[in-house]
Amino acid sequence: MSGALPLRPEEFENAFVEGVFGAAAGSLRSLHHQPVGTGQVCDSYRFTCDWADGEAPATFIAKCPSADPVSRGAAAIFHLYDMEVGWYRDVAAGSGVCCPRSYHAAISDDEQSFVLMLEDMAPASQGDQLAGASLLQVETTLAAAAALHNVRPDKGYESLDWLHHAAGNSAFMVGSLPKGYSLFRERFSNLLSSDILDLGQELIDRISRYVAHEPLELTITHGDMRLDNILFHADGRVAALVDWQTCSLGNPANDVAYMIGTSFADPAERRRQEERLVTEYLAARSSAPDFTAFWQEYRRHAFSGFLMAINASLHVEQTERGDRMFAAMAERPARMALDLDSLSLL
Secondary structure, eight states: SOOOOSGGEEEEEHHHHHHHHHHHOOOEEEEEEESSSOOOSEEEEEEEEEEEOOSOSSSSEEEEESSSHEEEEEHHHHHHHHHHHHIIIITTSOOOSSOOOOEEEETTTTSSSSEEEOOOOTOOEETTTTTTHHHHHHHHHHHHHHHHHOOOOOOGGGGGGGGHHHHHHHHHHHHHHHHHHHHHHTTTTTSHHHHHHHHHHHHHHHHHHHOOOSSOEEEEEESSSSSGEEEEEEEEEEEEOOOTTTTTEEHHHHHHHHHHHHOOOSHHHHHHHHHHHHHHHHHTTSSSOHHHHHHHHHGGGHHHHHHHHHHHHHSSSSHHHOOOOHHHHHHHHHHHHTTTGGGGGO
């Protein structure tokens, strides 16, 4: 798509919003916005609309390119905006996956400008990555993951170009992380113990082997399935998976290990529950490997959250909460990898 898109909240004109919702000219009497969420790659806003006829949604969520040039640069390198717009534009509707309804999804040809207008899921609220998840939150998220991994696009995977950015992103990571890890280690030396940082170095030393592994199966994957990217009802059940900037064709074990590995604040609870959680996830899949084969993939991908923490922290705007969040994302999966002897599989 080409043409001007509203890139900041103040650029959303009444006429543009009326056009998205098919409303009559002049029927939107006023439009107000406020920031929401904790994302570091996009900026998100809740818009409140005063409609003359009351037929269009009273609120919606708009996602815009980050105001921070560092985060926008990371989005360009990894095609993050293209993947999220692609998910909402091409697959989300009718997929059966828990995610917000898309009212409008558009992106420029150079992937630098985009706009998403999404269903407001309030009063559902964002999970807390720092506090960790309840068991019910993990269980219902894995059920949502199974539904995602069951999706088969009508026209097949090859018809969706944005699904195939993962290979290039992995190649970039192989080239950049060996140099970048020393920066990560220095920055997080006061937040992570030496054994975790040493494990990270061993992982980075073997990163080519990690990336070169041939998965048992390929499905559409979320790629960043952690608490900050999930909205929950008050009862702890999933309302929606959000933040689809890493959606790609990939190994479903990555999503499962990532979710379990980053979510349990108590590693003993994770150890007690993980085999049962993986078994129940597999039972919800329409077609999946047997437990033994998938468990090997799960063990191997225990590093997935750790790798995301390293890579993302090096490419987005640094904030105090962001550093604490990245430290939690690194420490919990690292403990899981140690428990599962995951390094022996690389």
